[in-house]
Each structure stands twice: as C-alpha cells, then as structure tokens.
Amino acid sequence: MSVVSYEQLRAELAPCALHEPAGGYAPVPVTERLAQAIWFDQRLKRDGLQTADGRRVQVVSPGWWNLEAGPDFRRAVIAFDNAKPQLGDVEVHLHSADWHQHGHTRDRLYDNVILHVALWRRGEQPATTATGRALPQLLMADQLDAPLDQLYDSIDPESYPYDLDSHVGACEPALKPASPETIAALLEDAGLSRLRTKARRLTRWIQRAGIEQALYAAVMEALGFKHNKEPMRRLAERLPVARLRELPAVQAQALLLGVAGFLPERTVAGRDEATRRYVKRLWDVWWKVRDELADRLLSRDEWRLAGLRPANFPWRRLAAVAQLLAAHWELWPKIADALDSQPEPKRAARLASLFTDLEDAYWSGRFSFGSKPRPEPELLIGAARARDIVVNVLLPVAVAQGKLLEQPSLIEAAEKVFAAHPPLESNALIRFTAHRLFGQRVPPRLLRTAARQQGLLQIFHDFCLSDRSACERCRFPELARQFVAKQVAS
C-alpha cells in the first residue's frame, strides 16, 4: 500500500504553480485561490488593462465571490473597448488552458461567463462556452500592479472572501453607528416586507387557480429546492391537484412518477421482491392512464440530480407529495387550524409536522428504486426542508388568505409565527449580504430568527441584485441612514 501524505493529497486536489521571483528568493507556490484574490482585489494596472487579443477592459465590478457550483465570480460588470458595461460571470484560473482542462467548454453553468481570467498563458486554444461563444481572455501576469511575489506576501488567500473587511458594501459605514437592536429592527422590517411580497405573489396564484392548487404548486416548487424548482412547478401544472387528490397514495405516486419520467421499466428482474411488487402496483395504474397523459410527460433531462443528497432525490419528494395529498388534502384547513387552535409557541412546529410526519411503506426505507433498504427509516421530508416550507410557503399563503378572506387575525397570527421562527439553514446569499452590510462585525446573535435572515435576503434582492455600479448608485445606504436616525430619535 502506498503511503500518501496530506501534502501530496493537497497538491493533487488544489494544484499550485511555482513562481520564481526575480530577486532569487525561494520559489513562490501560487494557488488558484491567490489568483482569485488578485482578481477580487483588482491588483491590476487598471488603467491600461487589456485582453489577450488587445481589447481594452474596464472592470466596474469584479463580481461576487461564488462559493457554490459554477463560475468563480457572479455578476461582474465589465466594459470592453469603451462599449456599454456588460453584466456576467468571470472564471479565474492559473493557466489559460485550464478552461478546457476543467471541462467548462461543455458545462452549461458557465454559459453566462463574459471574461476568462488566467494568471499565465498556456496553450493557444481559445476559451468557448457550451453555446460556442468565444470568450475574451485576460492574462494577469503582465498586468499586475506589483510583482507577483510581493502580492503573494501581502495577500492571505485563506481570509477570502468573508474573513476580512475589504469588499464591504457602501452601506457598511451607514450601518456602523447602529446599535444591535436597531440593526435587528431593520432586518425584521425587511423580513416582513419579504413575507408580504411573497404573499402578494401567492394572492395572484390563489385568485387564478384556487387555494389548494396554489398551495400544492408552491409546495412542489419548494420541494424542488434550487436545482429542481422549475420541473417541479411544471409537474404541478401538468398534474393539477384536482387530478390527484381523490387518489390513494400509490395511485398518485404512479401518476407523479410517470409524468415526471421516473417510472422504471415494468420488468425489474434482479431487483428485490419489495421493489418488484411496488413497481408492478405503479404500472397497474400507469398503463391505464399513460396514453391520456402522453402529452404532459417531462423528460429526464429536465431534472438535475448531480450534487443532490440521495435522501433528497426528486422521486422521494414526489412520493411524499402523494402521501401529503392522501393524508392532508385539503391542506389549507390544516394550516388555518394550526394557526388558530394551537398555543402560539407550538404553531411553527405543528405546521412543520405536516411534512415531517409523512411516511411511505417503500420510500421511507429507500433512496432509489431497487436500492438497498436503509437500516433505519429516513424522513421523506427532513426537518430543515419542512421549516423552510413553513417560512417560505405556508406563512405567506396564510397572509394571502387573510387578505383575501378579510381575516386580519389570520395575518396577525402568521406574522407572529414568522417573527419568532428559529433560523433556517444559512446559505451563500445570506453570508454574502451579511458580509457586505456588516463586514466582520456581524453581531453574533443577530441572525437568530428566520425573519432577520429573510430581511437580509430581501435587501440582497432589492438592492445588491439590481446594482451594476459597485454600490455607487445604490439607495440602500441612504435608507439605512434614515432608518438609524429615526430609531435613535424615537
């Protein structure tokens, strides 16, 4: 057995290139993260910046450091040859040939890249997107604002992107004098605004399709999470709740899995007895309806499965929806009841339990058709996802219904649950916005409610997302200053 050291593994996973400093000191190991930090900090001769083919480049904003799948920087704003600035993504590598070596030429996640940045040239192959669009390349090595070994000494790549006070937004100074209570009040206000915005969107859904269809479609969308939102929403349109809700769970599963494109072949030789029996039951239903539903089928390509935890595979989510339809539909009376009859502290948990209580004879113990049964059953919808649905779907629906039914007590109850709801799982957008607004000084207990997290997201969507001016024209600093002044005065 070969002995592998941590150093060796690290070099394989995160390769670096050696740079020989002109002064003859020890070679400098340059990682891709250092190249990203150089781009993020724009340690470049910004006045004469050029692409490899001689186009002038003006970087209005280097973009946001992306910690998820896809390009390194999102929503950069860059002008080429004095033309109108473009908004798009930027990918940074050590060598120009890395674009091909990393497979970005075929990866649709890189379709919105507008500039490929590399520290050094290697090879002559042009960078192209999956759509065949040729990308301008910017080679940084000859355009740095200081020798590379000096940059290496002055930049600590481990502190990027959030562990430092550079790259805070223009709103950070406006919020600096605010007390933790004032900041909490600002975020709660913004969070409430997000709840009401969602309620307005759902009001239109309810008026158009009825409360149960609107709820079903919104729950399906939420169960698709970020990767499969769209196909889940399409499935909810193609198989409306009215078509499913009278059916026993296994029949609803046959329709949902069949239209989604997940039903396996009828002959499942080699799989275990329980799978053979279950698939047969599904097909007993499916073959009778498949001609009628033929024009509604989704293709497997519409779903994104890569990177999903097996417990979250969409077929398990659909099995859960079928159980939900069988157990709870109509769902709205259950929500109204939880908000009305439960003692206040128990309301959020009661709402979440509508999802966490769901079980299925086959799917509670499996992640895929024919996979090995789990030693212990696994929730069809986990607690974190259930809480997410409560905050992002059920409470906004309750606010919408309160308006439509002219029941202010319903709105009040939903807003109270929202204000006190414990935090949801954090995500890259929350961390990004918190860093832009507060730098490193995010008060430790600030984000201890979902409402405040939602407030950050609302500020992100209202201001950061529409900003193309590197904060210059953003109105949020002014709004924050006024809010802080009013709080101090009151």
Ligand code: SF4
């Ligand atoms: S765009 Fe506006 S809200 Fe976002 S960081 Fe800049 S100043 Fe702050």
